[in-house]
Amino acid sequence: MKRLRLEHRTSLLLPRRDFLVRLGWYWLFGCLFLAFSLGIGTVGYHITAHLNWVDAFLNASMILTGMGPVDKLESAGAKLFASFYAIFSGVSFLTFCGVLFTPIYHRFIHRFHLDLGDKNL
Template sequence: MKLDTHPFERYHHPLLPQQKFLMRQARYGLFTVVLIVASLLVGVLGYHFFNELSWIDSLVNASMILTGMGPVDPLKNDGAKWFASFYAIFSGVAFLSIVAIFLSPLVHRFLHKFHLDDGKK
């Protein structure tokens, strides 16, 4: 017996009931919050230890970089510049990935409903 490990309903399955869909969206939302907190933690620790910023200033810089706004405080040394460079690249990929993860149940539901309404099976 083969188990279906696909996280979403397949093309030939009916649309997931509203309550189950909302639970799925909540799970994906919780996962994205965990990813955001982990990404922020990397940035806060990096800015605090490499650039010698206070914890709150490190949080502000990490938040601004993670969302693509840019740094707030100047970088004090080469170590901080190296960290900021890699964190900026990581943040760009992480932010787009986190948004994609969060939206995937919603987009899948829309496309699945679109295909069901199309009448093709």
């Protein structure tokens, strides 16, 4: 996708309006990724732990945000799912944060390179 592509360090700084559009696309992608991760957890808890949809959503939300599970899991399958989902959630949350802050970090570094001028090119 062209809107997600970052400019090269020799390019001019993106205008503020275009930067905000890019930021919106990155936020949308990050939120979709987070919703997908939450969906995996909700369905997994519903199937493996036999929780109703609301409780499964609650458990998935709590694990995804790092708070820990709410309901006690009885079956080995549910415990295994919860373990793997917790590992996946840790990576997902870091990925989500990385995606959200990539355009901001890139703009800061790009502006820093432009301030240096042609000295290091």
